Each structure stands twice: as C-alpha cells, then as structure tokens.
Amino acid sequence: MSQLKERYKLTRSQKMMVFILSMSLYGLSNMITELVPEFYLGPLEFSIEYFAFIPITLAILFHPLYAAIGASLGEVIFGEIMLGQFGGFGELEKFIAFSLAIYIAGSLVRNPKNKMQVGIAAMTAVVVHQFISMMVDIGKVWIGVEELEAVPGLAESVVVIEGFYFLNDIFFSGILFALLPTLYLVPRLYGKIEPLLGMKPRDNNMQYDTGDIVTPKLLLSAVVLASAAFFFEFLSETDFNFEWELAFAEENQNLLIWGSMGVAALIAIITITWILNRKNKQQMEPEERIAR
Amino acid sequence: MDYARKLFDKLSVEQVKIELLNTAYGNGNTFLARLDPRTMFIWYLFFGLVPWFIHDEILLAGMLLFMIVTTIMARVSPLIIFILCLGLLGQGGYLLIVSFLFGGDLTVMMPLILLTIKVSIISLASITVFCSMDPEKLSDGLLKIGLPGQVSFSIAYGYRMLPSLIEEYHHVFLSFRLRGKAPEKHGIFYYRSIIYFVKIAMLSFYPLLLSTAKRSRTTVEALETRGSLYAFNHPKVKAIKLQHLKIEWRDYGFLAFSILYMTFVFMIARMY
Numbered sequence: 001m002s003q004l005k006e007r008y009k010l011t012r013s014q015k016m017m018v019f020i021l022s023m024s025l026y027g028l029s030n031m032i033t034e035l036v037p038e039f040y041l042g043p044l045e046f047s048i049e050y051f052a053f054i055p056i057t058l059a060i061l062f063h064p065l066y067a068a069i070g071a072s073l074g075e076v077i078f079g080e081i082m083l084g085q086f087g088g089f090g091e092l093e094k095f096i097a098f099s100l101a102i103y104i105a106g107s108l109v110r111n112p113k114n115k116m117q118v119g120i121a122a123m124t125a126v127v128v129h130q131f132i133s134m135m136v137d138i139g140k141v142w143i144g145v146e147e148l149e150a151v152p153g154l155a156e157s158v159v160v161i162e163g164f165y166f167l168n169d170i171f172f173s174g175i176l177f178a179l180l181p182t183l184y185l186v187p188r189l190y191g192k193i194e195p196l197l198g199m200k201p202r203d204n205n206m207q208y209d210t211g212d213i214v215t216p217k218l219l220l221s222a223v224v225l226a227s228a229a230f231f232f233e234f235l236s237e238t239d240f241n242f243e244w245e246l247a248f249a250e251e252n253q254n255l256l257i258w259g260s261m262g263v264a265a266l267i268a269i270i271t272i273t274w275i276l277n278r279k280n281k282q283q284m285e286p287e288e289r290i291a292r
Numbered sequence: 293m294d295y296a297r298k299l300f301d302k303l304s305v306e307q308v309k310i311e312l313l314n315t316a317y318g319n320g321n322t323f324l325a326r327l328d329p330r331t332m333f334i335w336y337l338f339f340g341l342v343p344w345f346i347h348d349e350i351l352l353a354g355m356l357l358f359m360i361v362t363t364i365m366a367r368v369s370p371l372i373i374f375i376l377c378l379g380l381l382g383q384g385g386y387l388l389i390v391s392f393l394f395g396g397d398l399t400v401m402m403p404l405i406l407l408t409i410k411v412s413i414i415s416l417a418s419i420t421v422f423c424s425m426d427p428e429k430l431s432d433g434l435l436k437i438g439l440p441g442q443v444s445f446s447i448a449y450g451y452r453m454l455p456s457l458i459e460e461y462h463h464v465f466l467s468f469r470l471r472g473k474a475p476e477k478h479g480i481f482y483y484r485s486i487i488y489f490v491k492i493a494m495l496s497f498y499p500l501l502l503s504t505a506k507r508s509r510t511t512v513e514a515l516e517t518r519g520s521l522y523a524f525n526h527p528k529v530k531a532i533k534l535q536h537l538k539i540e541w542r543d544y545g546f547l548a549f550s551i552l553y554m555t556f557v558f559m560i561a562r563m564y
Contacts, residue, residue: 013516020449021504024457089340145407157390181494188498197509
C-alpha cells in the first residue's frame with residue numbers, strides 16, 4: 001500500500017521516453033500544420049495554428065514537464081530548423097511560452113478519467129500560450145517604435161489586432177484543435193499507452209505533491225509574466241514612455257546610441273568571458289575527478 | 293476534390309523529404325558556412341538584439357544593407373526570402389489600415405517603415421546565421437555553448453526519424469481514407485471536404501501515438517545499452533565530440549570586419 005501512495009515518479013529513461021515521444025509526435029504535427037495553407041475570411045483567420053492536443057494529451061497522461069519540454073523542442077527542431085525557418089531569439093520566447101502552457105495544463109489534471117478536468121486543462125493551455133504570445137507581440141511593437149504614443153492610432157490598432165487574433169485563436173484553434181481532440185484521445189489512450197512505455201498509468205492514488213506542481217520556478221515565471229503584462233498595461237495608461245523619450249532623446253540621441261551600443265558590447269563581453277570560464281572549468285573537472 | 297487533390301500532390305512524401313535535405317545541406321560551401329558556429333552566435337547576439345533599441349534611420353539603413361549583403365553571401369533559397377517579405381508586408385499593411393480606422397494619418401507611415409526595417413534586420417540576421425549552418429554544425433555549436441546533450445541528440449534523431457515518421461503517418465492517413473467515406477458534396481467553399489480531411493488528419497494521430505510510444509521505448513533502451521544517457525553530459529565525451537571546432541583567422545576577420553563596418557556606420561550617423 002505504501003508504494004501506491006508514493007508520489008508519481010519516473011526513472012531517467014522513462015522521462016527520456018516521454019520526452020522523445022512528445023518531441024517526435026508534436027514535431028511531426030507541426031510540420032504538417034506548417035505545410036497546410038491558411039484560409040482568410042476578411043480579418044478572420046481560419047488556419048490550423050497547431051495540433052495542441054498532442055502535447056496536452058501526453059502531459060495529462062505522463063509527466064507534464066517532460067512532455068512539455070519535448071513538445072517545444074520538437075516544434076523548434078521539426079517545424080523551424082528542418083524547414084529552414086529557425087528564428088533565433090523568437091524561438092526562445094515560443095519555447096518558454098509553450099512549455100509553460102503545456103506544463104500548467106498537465107499539472108492541473110488530477111484524474112485523467114474526469115472529463116471536466118481534462119477539458120479545463122486543454123483550454124487553459126491554449127489561453128495561457130496565446131496570452132503570452134499576444135503580450136510579446138504587443139511588446140515588440142512597443143519597444144520597436146519610438147514615441148509610440150505620439151503616432152495617432154498606432155497603439156490602439158496594435159492592441160486591437162493582437163486582441164482580435166487572441167480571441168480568434170482561442171475560439172477557433174482552442175476548441176477545434178485542443179479541446180475536442182483531447183477529450184476524445186485521453187480516455188481512449190489512458191491505460192493503453194502507458195504499458196507501452198513500461199510504466200503504470202497515473203491514478204488517483206499516485207498524485208503529485210502540491211509542492212511539486214507549485215514549484216518556486218512556476219511561481220516565479222508566473223509572477224514575472226504577470227508583471228510584464230501589467231507593465232505594458234501601465235504604459236498604455238500613462239504617457240510615461242513618451243515623455244521620457246522626448247525630454248531625453250532630443251539632445252542626447254548620440255548618447256543613447258552609444259549607450260545601447262555599450263550595453264550590447266557588455267552583453268557580448270559577458271557572454272564571451274562566461275564561455276571561456278566555463279571552458280576552463282570543464283577542463284579542470286576531469287583532473288579534479290582524478291584527484292578525488 | 294480538385295483543391296484537396298492538388299494540396300495532397302504538393303504534399304507528396306518524396307517531395308517533402310527532398311525539400312528537407314535541400315534546406316539542410318543545400319549550401320555547405322559558402323564563406324559563412326565555413327565559419328565556426330560560436331562566431332555566428334556572437335555575431336547574431338549583436339544583430340538579433342541591438343536593432344530593437346536603435347531609432348536612428350541612417351544606422352538602421354546601414355545595418356539593413358549589411359544584412360542584405362550577408363544574406364546574399366549565405367545563398368539563402370529564394371523561397372524563404374519570399375515568405376519573409378510576404379509576412380513583413382502583411383503585418384505592416386494590417387497595422388497601417390487599422391490605425392487609419394483609429395484616426396491615424398500618413399504620419400503613421402514613418403514609424404511603421406522603421407519598425408519593418410528593424411524586423412527585417414533581425415530576421416535576415418537569423419536567416420543568415422541559421423541557414424548557413426547545417427544541422428550537425430548547429431547541434432555541435434549548441435552543445436559547445438552549453439545546451440544539454442539531449443538537444444543535439446534530438447536534432448540528430450529528428451533528421452533520422454522524420455522520413456519514416458512521415459511515411460507512417462501517410463500510411464495511416466491513407467488507410468483512414470480507404471476505410472472511410474468521403475462526403476458526397478463539397479459544400480460551400482469545399483467546407484465539407486476540408487472538415488473531413490482535417491478530422492482524418494487528427495484521427496490519424498491516435499494509432500501513431502501508440503506506435504511511436506513503442507518506438508521511443510526501443511530507442512531509449514538502445515541508448516541505455518550504449519551508455520548514451522550517461523554520456524550526454526559527460527565533459528570528456530563532449531570534449532572528444534567537439535574537438536574539430538576551432539576558431540580560425542577567418543572568424544576573427546569576419547568579426548573584425550563587422551565591428552569596423554558598424555563603427556563606420558555609427559560615425560556617419562553621428563555626423564548627420
């Protein structure tokens with residue numbers, strides 16, 4: 001009995017299995033959705049954004065963290081690198097947002113047989129992901145355009161367009177490609193797919209610790225994301241951004257340019273020294289091991 | 293049916309495989325392809341981030357010019373450039389139209405053009421860097437800058453497994469079509485056929501989930517037997533694997549030229 005009450009644990013190779021499964025399947029689906037054309041009806045976009053049901057299903061059935069990271073990596077590798085569309089830093093943002101969304105969805109479900117929980121989890125995943133990407137897109141225009149408030153209509157239009165896409169994605173992709181297929185797949189796969197990976201199905205007795213779900217990392221990232229959201233909200237309410245730019249930028253444009261150049265150089269130098277340090281450390285390690 | 297058939301002709305399995313190999317290994321002998329991945333990462337660190345914080349027209353124009361030259365040097369396939377241009381124009385145009393609705397006028401144009409230039413600089417930089425590296429080089433580079441071994445394994449695994457995965461998916465898809473019944477009428481805008489195909493596309497993942505689960509178990513067991521899970525992040529294994537990466541005069545030259553060019557552009561921007 002005591003074994004049953006132990007929290008849900010996977011061995012290292014089982015984690016790797018979940019990771020590979022999630023990566024290859026979501027990667028494959030990503031390649032398919034990248035190749036299928038989009039349909040526009042005016043501003044309405046009827047595209048298959050993503051087959052979100054695959055990672056959500058896997059995160060509900062297995063360990064959410066490994067399913068989430070695997071899916072995000074699969075998207076980057078199959079959908080971007082292999083199609084020659086790898087976008088560098090942009091991928092980082094997608095990676096974080098998507099992993100977070102899937103992880104939250106997977107941790108929400110206590111009992112995979114409960115349709116209510118599964119449905120809520122599926123919609124949560126889409127809402128979290130789309131909300132983060134909306135915030136990032138708005139932020140890009142905010143940072144990218146100088147004196148945004150001074151340009152009539154631009155700020156509102158950005159928010160309206162992104163908000164519209166947000167709702168469009170939630171109602172279209174969210175229901176059709178996340179909610180319905182997840183509700184179909186989870187009960188069918190539950191108890192069937194786990195033995196193939198050599199593990200027991202998740203059940204009510206093998207729950208996660210609450211402490212496992214509400215990790216400091218999750219809390220921290222949630223707080224950071226929420227504060228970022230509020231920050232942009234705040235900027236739109238006040239003219240703080242715009243006034244600062246005007247008072248400062250006029251005379252000190254050169255200073256600003258050299259300042260940003262300096263910051264960039266600083267980042268580069270820090271990175272290089274960090275790489276070099278790490279290299280030295282790595283070279284040290286084997287010797288230390290021998291010494292021990 | 294016609295539209296759907298055309299779509300699936302375009303998606304023929306062989307075509308996809310050929311296209312993949314082309315994007316991966318198509319341009320291995322350009323100058324940029326011979327640079328060390330770390331050089332490219334450092335270069336990208338600057339050109340991928342800094343444009344966001346620059347609001348000077350001349351500076352941005354100079355950077356854009358440089359990016360265009362490097363993109364030409366990298367011999368990027370025209371298709372990718374075309375997709376990029378389409379995306380940029382689409383986004384800019386949308387913003388312009390909607391901001392007119394909110395009482396904007398032609399003054400909106402200038403910031404929008406600047407924004408578009410910024411986005412294109414960043415996109416061209418990433419295209420230059422990541423299209424001129426073949427997958428092995430990219431995964432070695434990522435390993436070198438400290439990403440876990442699982443990532444570079446996954447890239448290799450993806451390239452190895454994808455063709456058979458696509459084939460398997462295709463087979464499942466075709467068998468669903470064989471056993472199922474296609475809608476008799478297409479409906480307005482072919483909506484019945486589209487719904488039918490999308491539904492099959494999703495249903496096909498059910499058998500695939502089970503078979504891929506088996507396959508990933510086999511893969512991990514094979515990895516275990518060879519001790520790969522242990523070797524992924526072992527420093528000695530890494531050192532042997534990354535022996536061939538060396539920063540040469542070519543890399544220093546490229547970085548030095550970039551710095552010189554940027555200083556030159558900064559000087560010009562400062563004069564005006």
